[in-house]
Amino acid sequence: MAKVSVYTPLAYLVLLVTALALFSTVYRRRKVHRLVNLEPWFGQHVERDIYYTLKTQSEPKVPEKMLKAALLRRAAENVRRIVSLQESKPALAELHQRGAVGDELWTRFLAAEKIMDAEVMECAGEANALKEGWPQIMFQTAAEMVQNDKIRVRLEKVPAQQEQARQEVERLRARATAELEG
Amino acid sequence: MDFTPVPINFDPVTKHLSLSSTSSPDDPLATALSAVNTLHRDLINLNADVPPPPNQINGRLTEQVRKLKDSGNQAFKRTAYADAIRMYTLAIEMALKRPAWEAAGYQREEICLLYSNRAQAYMSTAAWGEALADSEAAIFLKRSFTKAHYRKGKCLQNMGRLRDAKDAYELGLESGATAEGGSEAELKTALAEVEELMRQSGN
Numbered sequence: 001m002a003k004v005s006v007y008t009p010l011a012y013l014v015l016l017v018t019a020l021a022l023f024s025t026v027y028r029r030r031k032v033h034r035l036v037n038l039e040p041w042f043g044q045h046v047e048r049d050i051y052y053t054l055k056t057q058s059e060p061k062v063p064e065k066m067l068k069a070a071l072l073r074r075a076a077e078n079v080r081r082i083v084s085l086q087e088s089k090p091a092l093a094e095l096h097q098r099g100a101v102g103d104e105l106w107t108r109f110l111a112a113e114k115i116m117d118a119e120v121m122e123c124a125g126e127a128n129a130l131k132e133g134w135p136q137i138m139f140q141t142a143a144e145m146v147q148n149d150k151i152r153v154r155l156e157k158v159p160a161q162q163e164q165a166r167q168e169v170e171r172l173r174a175r176a177t178a179e180l181e182g
Numbered sequence: 183m184d185f186t187p188v189p190i191n192f193d194p195v196t197k198h199l200s201l202s203s204t205s206s207p208d209d210p211l212a213t214a215l216s217a218v219n220t221l222h223r224d225l226i227n228l229n230a231d232v233p234p235p236p237n238q239i240n241g242r243l244t245e246q247v248r249k250l251k252d253s254g255n256q257a258f259k260r261t262a263y264a265d266a267i268r269m270y271t272l273a274i275e276m277a278l279k280r281p282a283w284e285a286a287g288y289q290r291e292e293i294c295l296l297y298s299n300r301a302q303a304y305m306s307t308a309a310w311g312e313a314l315a316d317s318e319a320a321i322f323l324k325r326s327f328t329k330a331h332y333r334k335g336k337c338l339q340n341m342g343r344l345r346d347a348k349d350a351y352e353l354g355l356e357s358g359a360t361a362e363g364g365s366e367a368e369l370k371t372a373l374a375e376v377e378e379l380m381r382q383s384g385n
Contacts, residue, residue, distance in 0.1 A: 044186065046214045052185040060194045068232060069222035072283075073214065122183070134232050144236040147286030151293070151323065152278065158297075158319050165311030169341060 038104070041112030042081055047074040048119070051126070068130055075123050075142035076149070082116055083146070085109070190215065197222070224281040233283035240284060244292070247277045251296060254303070263306045270300035294323035298330045301337075310337045328358035328365035332372060339376055344383065347376050 051070040054062045092109055095101040124135040188211060189202040199215045199222075225233070254269030274296045280289055297320040304313035314337035320330035331354025338347035351373040358366060 046188070046210055049186045049188045050190065050211075050214060050218060052183060053188045053190055054192070054199075056187075057190075057192065060192055062192050063197065065225045065231075066192070066197070066199070066218070066222050069218050069225055072221055072233070073218050131232050137235050138232070140236055141233050141283045144284065144286050145282040148282040148284075148289060151286065151289060154322050155274075155278070155293070155319060158315050161315035161318070162312045165314045165341075166309070167311070169309075169311040172342060 035107070035111065038108050038111055040115075041085075041108050045074075045077065045119070047077040050074075055126075064130065071123065071126055071130065072138070072142060072145065075127070075138055076145040078116065078120055078123055079139065079142045079146050082120070085113055085116060197226075221282065224283075228281070233281070236283060236285040237288075238284070239288055240280065243276065243280055247273050247292060247296075250276060251299065254299060258299070258303055258306070261306070263303050266303040267300055267307075270296050270303060274300070290323040294320045294327055294330070297323065298327065298333065301330070301333045305333060305336065308340070310340045313337045314341070325357045328354050328369060330354075331357065332365050332369050335369075335372055335376070339372075339379070344376055344380050348373065348380065351376065 047070070051067070051074045054067055054070050089109075092101060092106070096103075096106040124138070127134040127138045191200045191202045192198075193200070199219055201209070201212055201215060250269050250273035254266045254273060257263070257265035257269055274293060277289070277293050277296060280292075297316045301313040301316035301320065304310075304316060314334060317330045317334035317337060320327060321334065324330070331350055335347045335350035335354065338344075338350055351369050354369045355366065355373070358369070
């Protein structure tokens with residue numbers, strides 16, 4: 001039996017560890033790259049951008065109540081987004097489990113959840129800086145705002161609906177008159 | 183905190199935000215800015231630095247809405263339907279001025295009654311189209327409000343849409359099953375009536 005150098009197993013080990021380490025870093029780098037390049041779940045957060053634009057504006061300085069209004073709108077948009085995530089989660093999770101939905105979509109969804117968690121914390125921090133203790137009722141306020149927005153959006157349609165239905169009635173009447181005369 | 187700066191102008195005199203670049207009115211940024219302006223105006227009128235909990239309702243506004251509604255009801259009673267419609271419309275406009283932080287449930291309830299009453303006034307002038315849209319708005323605000331389903335059905339029936347009218351009455355009976363009574367008997371009679379009409383026209 002040939003003599004095996006003591007360095008052979010060592011060389012083997014070194015090779016193995018290097019290969020694994022190389023694989024791990026490349027894999028992780030790719031994963032990070034993929035995560036960074038994921039298409040965001042939601043579009044631009046306009047309300048957030050407005051808030052920080054106003055906050056960082058120095059000339060002219062924006063009054064505090066305007067900042068609070070902008071922050072409330074931001075919180076309302078956060079509520080809307082969180083509700084939308086919560087509503088789609090069960091169905092999406094099921095589809096993903098069955099393989100009907102790809103891993104990428106699922107990863108994007110989980111990333112969106114994390115982003116929203118961070119955004120809510122950040123928003124609460126801003127609120128607390130404007131008025132201590134405000135975050136405790138601010139989210140309740142924001143939730144009502146989302147509901148009230150829905151009411152107003154729906155009711156804005158009423159005049160157009162009235163007009164459309166009114167025209168339908170007029171056409172009916174014209175036809176009925178024509179039938180009577182004809 | 184990284185963000186995309188947006189081109190906003192703040193006018194220190196009018197205390198109003200506007201876009202520094204010209205844009206179409208349905209630009210999401212323009213919509214968002216106008217929402218901030220509205221909220222800011224409401225906050226200025228508020229006697230506190232941040233909105234109170236949602237269940238605190240502005241009593242003065244409630245009173246103003248109630249007064250307008252009462253004048254509408256009185257006009258309706260003396261069959262001055264055009265006046266009643268005008269009063270209810272004013273009441274709706276007033277109710278919609280309520281700040282967005284006040285309980286949505288309260289607002290739904292308050293506005294629902296106004297649309298439902300205005301529907302009734304429109305129906306009294308045979309303006310079925312206008313009344314139909316109003317009853318639908320009232321149903322959107324409060325599904326269990328059987329009176330609005332009844333009125334919607336009557337409008338559809340008068341527009342010759344018997345099938346839709348029947349659906350409206352049936353939905354009214356379903357949605358109102360747990361709600362306070364009142365229109366249930368009315369709905370049942372109306373349902374029987376429209377079914378009879380359908381049988382006749384089917385022959």
